[in-house]
Amino acid sequence: MTITLWGRLSSCNVQKAVWALEELELPYGHVPLGGRHGGNDAPEYRALNPNGLVPTLRDGDLVVWESHAVVRYLGAEYGSGLLFPQQARDRAAADQWTDWTATTFQPAWIGLFWAKVRTPEAEQDAVAIARAHDATVRCFQLLEDRLGQSRYLGGHDFTYADIVAGVSLYRWSTMEIDRPSLPHVEAWHERLNERAAFCKAVNVPYDELVGRLAF
């Protein structure tokens, strides 16, 4: 089966797919697309992903978009228990943190990244930055409480929930902002940094995004 991933590597949503593919040691082809590479509106890409966004994954005759669906699919199809808990009861916790990331955590931390990093300095709005910072810190405090109770977000074992939330960590820890002390989050970050797949997918410089609102 041939797997192909479309998307620029500076996208946090593409990074989730790269991390899962690398974690599972799957061979795959990569097509840079979106951002400075363009191609979002090419008819052949729109035929795969009508949103024109990244990532998109193709595995044989299956095409999947939405980063969380991609990561869950890879875990379910190839994980044999790694990434994707086999028991529904164990998956419930991973899903809870995954959906919370989609609806609450990522909008907050990406909002901060856009306000503080992607918006050109001359156009930055201190009130918007403070509001986004507060929302992000509230989310990190929830993560801190959770990671004080369990090693990973889904429970004792590493799952797709750690991938979708963990892609925030490089940017969170390198943005020029105040960060509260979050020892459990920091210990989780250190554990993730020991994984080659995390380092390859997530520890990616974002210079091309600084002061750039275009994509």
Ligand SMILES: N[C@@H](CCC(=O)N[C@@H](CS)C(=O)NCC(=O)O)C(=O)O
């Ligand atoms: N909910 C979608 C969001 C996809 C999305 O917004 N992707 C952004 C990059 S993070 C994108 O395609 N932006 C246009 C571009 O990079 O050209 C997912 O999780 O896959």
